[in-house]
Every structure is written in structure tokens, then in C-alpha cells.
Amino acid sequence: AxxxxxxxxxxxxxxxxxxxxxxxxxxxxxxxxxxxxxxxxxxxxxxxxxxxxxxxxxxxxxxxxxxxxxxxxxxxxxxxxxxxxxxxxxxxxxxxxxxxxxxxxxxxxxxKYMVVTCGEKGARIYADGKQYLVPVIPPTCIADPTGVGDAFRGGFLRGYDLGFDWPVCGRMGALAATYVLEQHGTQNHHYTPAEFVARYRQHFDDQGVLDALLANS
Structure with a gap:
């Protein structure tokens, strides 16, 4: 693009x-x-x-x-x-x-559910007759938006696969998207599970559920 x-x-x-x-x-x-x-x-x-x-x-x-x-x-x-x-x-x-x-x-x-991403306004998840608003994770810089949507989907699906609730899935997607936004190219970013969880917890309280990511790393 x-x-x-x-x-x-x-x-x-x-x-x-x-x-x-x-x-x-x-x-x-x-x-x-x-x-x-x-x-x-x-x-x-x-x-x-x-x-x-x-x-x-x-x-x-x-x-x-x-x-x-x-x-x-x-x-x-x-x-x-x-x-x-x-x-x-x-x-x-x-x-x-x-x-x-x-x-x-x-x-x-x-x-069963629908996700509508809204750029800098975050995303909306429609599921179980409800709408969940997902905020963005502030990037350290904005380098290139290419691949951000794919990263959001990947982060979201990882949470979904682990059985997390809708808000946690959405926030995982938002954080995965932010990592891509901060780098040029769609696959030049990287992070460990521990780094991902730590950054997530700087913004949200997951009540310990993301420990599952650390256990599976």
C-alpha cells in the first residue's frame, strides 16, 4: 500500500x-x-x-x-x-x-460476533447482544499503518482461542496492532509473551488471565 x-x-x-x-x-x-x-x-x-x-x-x-x-x-x-x-x-x-x-x-x-475497527478511535465488538468498545493502545511513534488490521485480528484470535472474554480479546488485538504501527513493514515488529503482557498491564487490569500466555510461552 x-x-x-x-x-x-x-x-x-x-x-x-x-x-x-x-x-x-x-x-x-x-x-x-x-x-x-x-x-x-x-x-x-x-x-x-x-x-x-x-x-x-x-x-x-x-x-x-x-x-x-x-x-x-x-x-x-x-x-x-x-x-x-x-x-x-x-x-x-x-x-x-x-x-x-x-x-x-x-x-x-x-x-456469532463481529469486530469493526475504527482506526484511532479503537474498535467495536458486537457479541452476545452487546457492544464492547475497545480503546487504542498509545503507540510510542507512528511509522506505518500497513498490516495493523491483520495484527489486530491475530491478537484478538489468540485471546479468543484461550477463552478470554470479549474485552480482553479486543485489547489484545489493539496491543498487537500498536506494535505493527510502530514499525515500517508488516512483520518487522517483535515482542516476547512477557513483554506483551507487561505492556498490556500498563494500560489494563486483566485480573491475571494473561498469565496463560506466560505459561504457554
Whole structure:
């Protein structure tokens, strides 16, 4: 992505091998996945994976991201209606509702939970009939926002996998995102579990639940 001085981005991308993504079939996996993440990919492949997950009974997280503008509305709708969860940013969420003709209420009736990231305003988690507001973790500097959304999703899912409550999952996502924001490039950041937990506790009281991260490190 090309990023300007106020962190607006224009994406440019060469598909390369991704143009053949639809040749990969979930039916061919030698194991049953616990969770499938359908993130930006060849539109045909994203639609195919949604259908395969539904046929195989595999729960999946739907994160169409910038491909909201390339996927046909009816295919996006199939992806949303069969998903276990949905991840989008504010702008993508508006486009998703417009292209699928689904209201927020209709979307929430289909997914177990939804996360909408809102840049410097944090994020919103919709789950169990409630809305949870997630604040940002102040960065030491702002270097490059590329990859921040992916990092948020990764941190969130780690907490979700460990059975943490929604606010803790969201705050883990926010902290993971901040680490990326502070570095140029999407994978140039690093931290140990102990460093992650210590920084989290500078801002939030986890009541000891993050000790599970230290035990598994």
C-alpha cells in the first residue's frame, strides 16, 4: 500500500500466484480445521472457500477487507450469512452493508460476533447482544499503518482461542496492532509473551488471565 503523511492509503497489488488460489480446495485438506480465516484473496477463491466451509461444516471468520469493492454483492452476502464471525473496518463495513443490502441487525443475526475497527478511535465488538468498545493502545511513534488490521485480528484470535472474554480479546488485538504501527513493514515488529503482557498491564487490569500466555510461552 502507498501511504501518505496522514496515513491514508492507496493499495496497488500484483496478484501473482494468488490468481490460482481457487485451485486450492478445502475438501482436499487431510484434517478438519478448527477455524478457517477467509481474508482478502482472489474473489473467486473467497466465494469458493465460503461455500466449501458451509458444505463441510467448518466455522470461518470472514474478513473481506479491501476486496469488498471487487467481490459481487451476492457473493459477499453468501460469505457473511455463513460466517461464524466478521472482521471489517468502518469504511469496509459501510461498503459491505451497501453491496449486500444487509442491515446491521441482519448481519448480527448471522454471525456469532463481529469486530469493526475504527482506526484511532479503537474498535467495536458486537457479541452476545452487546457492544464492547475497545480503546487504542498509545503507540510510542507512528511509522506505518500497513498490516495493523491483520495484527489486530491475530491478537484478538489468540485471546479468543484461550477463552478470554470479549474485552480482553479486543485489547489484545489493539496491543498487537500498536506494535505493527510502530514499525515500517508488516512483520518487522517483535515482542516476547512477557513483554506483551507487561505492556498490556500498563494500560489494563486483566485480573491475571494473561498469565496463560506466560505459561504457554
Amino acid at each position: 502507498n501511504t501518505d503523511l496522514v496515513n491514508n492509503q492507496i493499495s496497488s497489488f500484483y496478484t501473482g500466484a494468488m490468481a490460482h488460489a481457487a485451485e486450492i480446495r478445502l475438501h482436499d485438506l487431510p484434517f478438519k480445521a478448527d477455524l478457517v480465516v477467509i481474508s482478502p484473496n482472489d474473489p473467486k477463491a473467497m466465494y469458493q472457500y465460503s461455500l466449501e466451509c458451509q458444505e463441510l461444516g467448518l466455522p470461518y471468520l470472514f474478513d473481506p477487507s479491501q476486496q469488498v469493492v471487487r467481490n459481487p454483492g451476492e457473493q459477499l452476502r453468501v460469505g457473511v450469512e455463513g460466517a461464524q464471525s466478521l472482521f471489517v473496518n468502518e469504511y469496509e463495513y459501510e461498503l459491505l452493508q451497501k453491496h449486500t443490502c444487509l442491515s446491521e441487525e441482519q448481519i448480527l443475526n448471522h454471525v
